[in-house]
Amino acid sequence: MEEEEEVMRCWAGPAAGAALGGVGAGRVGEIESERRERVPGSTEGVGERSRWAGQGSPRDRTGPGMDSDDEESFVRLQDESLQSPEQLRQEIERCKELYSALEKECAKLQSAKEAAEQRTKELKKEEELHKVLEQQLSLNGDEERARQIFTIREENNRLRLEKQVLNNKLEELKKRVFWNDPVQILSALPEKKMIFKGLPANKEDMNKLMLIPLIRCPLPGGSALITFEEAEVAQRIIEMKEHTVELSCGQLEELDQCRVKVQAVPMDILLPSALEIRLTQSSRSILVSDLPSLSISKEALLDKLELFFSKTKNGGSEVESRNFLEDSQQVVLTFTRDGVAEPLIERGHIQVPIGKGKYKIKISPYMSGDISNLQLQPSRCPRTVLLLGIPDVMSVESMRDALEIHFQKASRGGGEVDALAYVPAGRTGVAVFVEDTAG
Helix, strand or coil: CHHHHHHHHHHCCCCCCCCCCHHHHHHHHHHHHHHHHHCCCCCCCCCCCEEECCCCCHHHHCCCCCCHHHHHCCCEEECHHHCCHHHHHHHHHHHHHHHHHHHHHHHHHHHHHHHHHHHHHHHHHHHHHHHHHHHHHHHCCHHHHHHHHHHHHHHHHHHHHHHHHHHHHHHHHHHCHHHHCHHHHHHHCCCCCCCCCCCCCCHHHCCCCCCCCEEEEEECCCEEEEEECCHHHHHHHHHHCEEEEEEECCCCCCCCEEEEEEEEEEEEEEEEEEEEEEEEEEEEEEEEECCCCCCCCHHHHHHHHHHHHCCHHHCCCCEEEEEEECCCCEEEEEECCCCCHHHHHHHCEEEEEECCEEEEEEEEEEEEEEEEEEEEEEEEEEEEEEEECCCCCCCHHHHHHHHHHHHHCHHHCCCCEEEEEEECCCCCEEEEEECCCCC
């Protein structure tokens, strides 16, 4: 009897978690079922001797209405007479090994659980510490320091941009530094033959740029301009306003003589009183001067210059355009990209093969000028009179002669005529005014 109770405690022991019922009993039932399969000659039936694990018999635990589910809650153990002691010991050892494996697995799970709980506690502590630090920083003026850091960063960015702008300006100044040195300016400009005519009378005008006005003024048809040698004569003609001019009408069939009335008014023009010109050096163009006088066409000369300066071995690059300046007999070459003109300008001179020979030409910077400020003021020509209302009744030469004869007569208020221009009715003309150098 004691041996049978030991077997019952083994099967319904710690591995099941409960002695006789519930989930643990179900596990023991499974083990018992497996044991029955391994025991040879085990049978189930009416003659089977069985014993119920638990306290009391099935009749004590269930009433007359017990169903199959209630019966499955119990573990049915076979009689020990069906198993040998050796088989029971082996079964016990197997159960012990299973129990040991379960304990190890449980220990691992418990260790992992404890490690996870410990890590969770550490993370919570770190989170709480961060919150405390943020509160302390906020209380200690962290916002003010943040604003200071932001201000410093903005200042650094501003200074960085300003430095970049200054570097760009410095590069531009380096490129144009020779324009601030008169010696370098003279060496860079194209050569031009000059004639020395003495020192200026006024030393204050030595370093001034003198501009001589050249005014172009349109003249309407049926008008004439008369310039007298003396300003008093012109003023007298203007004061008389209307003049009757006798014409020699030999070309007319009806009359031998006719008269026309003309109006005399002062000639007012606009002269520049202030002028500012902004000079800009082109970063892609050069001015080629000292060109030889050869018996080749201008197009052929331009082709040879373009071919020479388009080669990189000569310091050039692809040429975008070329222009021949008629007034100075110089050539302007414009390249397609920056950085080509400056090294050529620094060289100053270069040998260029043209035809059968090589010629030394000068390379200068090309400057373009734009008027940045222009102020005009009205000015009256003191010796010039404008005549209006002249009919087209004679040829141009005859009318010019008739007007000059009329206004030369002192009896008509006239005097010596310096110049006369006549524009017939139906036409237009352009009068060019230059500086009056008469005493």
